Amino acid sequence: MRKLEQLVFDNTFARLPEAFHSRLCPTPLPAPYLVSFNPAAAALLDLDPAEATRAEFAEYFIGNRLLPGAEPLAMLYSGHQFGHYVPQLGDGRAILLGEIRNSAGEHWDVQLKGAGPTPFSRNSDGRAVLRSSIREYLCSEAMHGLGIPTTRALCIVGSDEEVFRESIETAAVITRLSPSHVRFGSFEVFYYNDQHDSLPVLADCVIAKHFPHLSDAPDKYVRFLNEVVTHTARLMAQWQAVGFSHGVMNTDNMSILGLTFDYGPFGFMDAYDPGYVCNHSDYHGRYAYKQQPQIGHWNLSCLAQALLPIMPVEAAKAALESFVPAYTERYRELMGRKLGLTQTSAEDMPLINTLLEIMHAGHVDYTNLFRSLSRFNSAAGEKNTLLRDQFTDRAAFDTWAESYRARLQRETGTDAEREVRMNQVNPKYILRNYLAQNAIAQAGQGRDFSEVDRLLALLKHPFDEQPEMESYAAPPPDWARHIEVS
Ligand code: AMP
Ligand code: MG
Numbered sequence: 037m038r039k040l041e042q043l044v045f046d047n048t049f050a051r052l053p054e055a056f057h058s059r060l061c062p063t064p065l066p067a068p069y070l071v072s073f074n075p076a077a078a079a080l081l082d083l084d085p086a087e088a089t090r091a092e093f094a095e096y097f098i099g100n101r102l103l104p105g106a107e108p109l110a111m112l113y114s115g116h117q118f119g120h121y122v123p124q125l126g127d128g129r130a131i132l133l134g135e136i137r138n139s140a141g142e143h144w145d146v147q148l149k150g151a152g153p154t155p156f157s158r159n160s161d162g163r164a165v166l167r168s169s170i171r172e173y174l175c176s177e178a179m180h181g182l183g184i185p186t187t188r189a190l191c192i193v194g195s196d197e198e199v200f201r202e203s204i205e206t207a208a209v210i211t212r213l214s215p216s217h218v219r220f221g222s223f224e225v226f227y228y229n230d231q232h233d234s235l236p237v238l239a240d241c242v243i244a245k246h247f248p249h250l251s252d253a254p255d256k257y258v259r260f261l262n263e264v265v266t267h268t269a270r271l272m273a274q275w276q277a278v279g280f281s282h283g284v285m286n287t288d289n290m291s292i293l294g295l296t297f298d299y300g301p302f303g304f305m306d307a308y309d310p311g312y313v314c315n316h317s318d319y320h321g322r323y324a325y326k327q328q329p330q331i332g333h334w335n336l337s338c339l340a341q342a343l344l345p346i347m348p349v350e351a352a353k354a355a356l357e358s359f360v361p362a363y364t365e366r367y368r369e370l371m372g373r374k375l376g377l378t379q380t381s382a383e384d385m386p387l388i389n390t391l392l393e394i395m396h397a398g399h400v401d402y403t404n405l406f407r408s409l410s411r412f413n414s415a416a417g418e419k420n421t422l423l424r425d426q427f428t429d430r431a432a433f434d435t436w437a438e439s440y441r442a443r444l445q446r447e448t449g450t451d452a453e454r455e456v457r458m459n460q461v462n463p464k465y466i467l468r469n470y471l472a473q474n475a476i477a478q479a480g481q482g483r484d485f486s487e488v489d490r491l492l493a494l495l496k497h498p499f500d501e502q503p504e505m506e507s508y509a510a511p512p513p514d515w516a517r518h519i520e521v522s
Contacts, residue, residue: 037084040096044082045105046143047134052241055226055234057109062099062131063152063162065195065207070094071166071479072488074177076496077190077213080144081136088191098193098209099131099151106133106146110154114228115221115288116338118322123228125221125288126156129164132217143245145217146190150209165205166194167476170488171521172299173210174475178467178495179296184274185267186296187214192488214295218242220339221288227342235346242292258351261343265336265355267294269362272332277370278463279305279402281325283315283521287335301521304466306511307399308392316520329367333359373461374406375440376454378447387443390436398428401511403466410458412437414444414451463498464509467491470516471508 038044049057073088087093095101102108110127117125131151135143149172150164169192179186190211197207218238226234236257243250243260250256250263271294275282282289283301291297303314310326318324323331336359340352371388372380395405405426413420420437427433447454475487494505502508512519 038082039084040087040090040092041104043103043105044137045103045107045134046137047105047107048143048241048245049111049132049145050107050109050134052237053234055112055231056238057111057132058126058155059107059109060131060154061102061108062148062209064100065098065152065197065209068094068098068100068193068195069483071170071192071194071208071485072173072492073191074173074189074492076177076180077188080138080142080188080213081146081190082138093191094193097148097191097211098195099148103133108133110156111217111222112156112225113219113221113288114225115219115286116224116335117286117288118318121224121228122288124156124158124225126225127154128157128160129154129162130212130217143215144188144213145215147212147214147217148209149212150207161199163197163199163207164210165199165201166192166208166479167205168300169194169208169210170476170479171302171472172212174472174488174491174495175299175302175467176212176296177492178498179280181496181498182278182463182466184278184280184296185271185294187212187217187291189213194483214291214293214297216242216246216291216293218292219288219297220290220292220335220342221286222292223339223342224287227345232345235343239343239346246293255347255351257343257346258348258355261340261347261352261355262358264292264294264339265359266362268332268336269329269359270294270366271296272329273363273366273370275328276325276367277374278466279308279325281305281312281314281323282328283318283323285323285328285331285335287338290332290335290339303469303521305402306468306517308395308402308405309399310392310396315522317522329363332363370461374409374458375443376410376412376447376458377443378449378457384443387436387439390439394427394429394432394436397432398426400426403463404509404511406462407459407464407509410455410462412440412444412451414441416441460499464501465494465498465505467495468512468516469519469521470512473516473519 075085108131112126130149133146153162173189176186176189192210194208199207250259289298301315305312312325313321478487
C-alpha cells in the first residue's frame with residue numbers, strides 16, 4: 037500500500053504528440069473538503085485507504101496540489117452529438133493527471149472532472165457541481181457492483197465555491213479512474229480534421245495498451261474495430277438487461293473499451309417502459325431506452341467511418357455487421373438468465389417479450405418484478421399470487437405463467453436452485469433516481485454525506501439481501517416519479 041506521494045505514474049498518453057492533448061494545470065478551488073472516498077477504487081491504485089484521512093488528500097484531489105509524477109493534460113476529441121458532428125469538443129472540464137501503474141501491472145487513468153477551464157471549455161466554466169458528481173460517483177460504482185463494465189470513481193472533493201447552473205450550486209471534483217479515457221470521438225477528430233496520420237498513432241497506442249494480442253497482426257486495425265464492436269454490443273445488452281439508460285449517447289461519450297462512460301442524466305427504469313427517456317433535454321427521445329442498441333450501432337458506424345483511412349471499407353462494413361448478432365446473442369443470454377434458464381435459444385424470445393409486454397401494460401417495476409420472479413413456484417395449479425398481484429391484467433399473467441411453467445419443465449434442477457441462480461443476476465438494489473436525490477438533498481444540508489456513503493456500501497452488493505436496507509428496494513414514492521435530469 038502506497039502513500040499519496042508514492043503512487044507510480046507511467047503517463048503513456050502524455051507521450052503522444054502535442055496534437056493529442058493540451059497540457060495545463062487544474063485551477064484551484066478554495067477550502068476543499070472530502071465528500072466521499074471509495075476504498076475499493078483506491079485499491080486499484082495500491083493507495084493506502086488511510087491516506088484519505090490526511091488533510092492533503094482533499095488538496096490533491098480537487099487539483100490544488102499536484103501529485104509527484106502527474107503530467108496533467110486535457111484530451112482532444114470531437115464527436116457526434118444528437119446525430120450532428122461537432123468539430124471540437126475535448127476535455128472542457130476534466131483534466132487527466134496521468135496514469136498510475138499498480139502492482140498487478142494495470143494502468144489506471146486518473147482524471148479530475150470539474151477541475152477548471154481548459155482550451156476546450158468553449159465559454160463554459162470548467163466546473164462540475166456537487167449534485168452531478170454524486171450521481172456519477174454512485175452510479176459508476178453501482179454499475180461495477182452489477183458486473184457492468186464502467187469507469188470507476190475514487191472520491192469526491194467539494195468546495196463552497198458557487199457554480200451557476202439553473203440555480204446556484206457548489207463546485208465539486210470527482211476523481212474518475214479508467215483503463216482509458218479514449219472515446220470514439222478521439223478518432224473522429226483526426227478524421228474530420230484531415231489529420232489522418234494521427235489515426236494509426238492513436239490506434240497503435242490503444243492496441244498496445246488494451247489489445248496487445250493484436251499488436252503483431254497484419255490486419256490489426258480491422259481486428260481492433262471488430263473488438264470495439266463486440267465490446268459495445270455486449271455493453272448495450274447489459275444496459276438493456278438491467279434497465280439502464282445512459283441519456284447522452286453521443287460519440288464523445290462512447291468508450292473505446294466498451295465501458296459505461298460519462299454519467300450525466302442517466303436513469304434506471306422504475307416501471308418498465310421501452311420509451312423511457314431519462315434526459316429531459318432529449319426532446320425527441322433519440323436516446324430513449326429502447327433506442328440504445330441501435331444508437332450504439334450508429335455510433336460504431338461513426339467510428340468505422342473515422343477509421344477508413346487505415347482499413348479497407350469492406351472490412352469496416354463487415355465489422356459493423358457483426359454488431360447485431362453479437363448484441364442479440366448476449367441480450368438473449370442475459371434475459372434468459374433473468375428468467376432462470378440455463379440455456380436460451382431464439383425460441384425463448386416470445387416468452388421474454390410477452391413478459392415485457394405485460395409489464396409495460398401494467399407499469400410493473402422492472403427490477404422488483406425480476407427479483408420476485410425467482411420465487412415463482414412452478415408446481416401445477418399454483419397461482420403465484422405475490423407475482424400475479426403486480427400486474428393489472430391478471431389473466432394475461434396467468435397465461436404467461438403457464439408458458440413459463442412449461443418452459444421451466446425443460447430445465448433440470450429444483451425451484452430452490454433456480455431461485456439462487458436468479459438472485460445472482462436480478463439485482464435487489466439499483467440506484468433509483470429518488471435514492472440519489474435523497475443523498476444529494478442531504479449533502480446540501482450542512483455537509484452531511486452519510487447517505488452518499490450508505491448508498492455506496494449498499495450498491496456494492498446489489499444482489500445480496502440486506503435486510504436492514506429493505507426500504508431502499510422500494511419503487512419511487514409519488515414525489516419522485518417524475519424527477520427530471522438534464
Ligand atoms: P458532456 O455532455 O458532459 O459529455 O460534455 C460535452 C462537452 O462539453 C465536453 O467537451 C465537455 O468537456 C464540455 N463541457 C460540459 N460541461 C462543461 C463545463 N461546465 N465547462 C466546460 N466544458 C464543459
Ligand atoms: Mg462527455
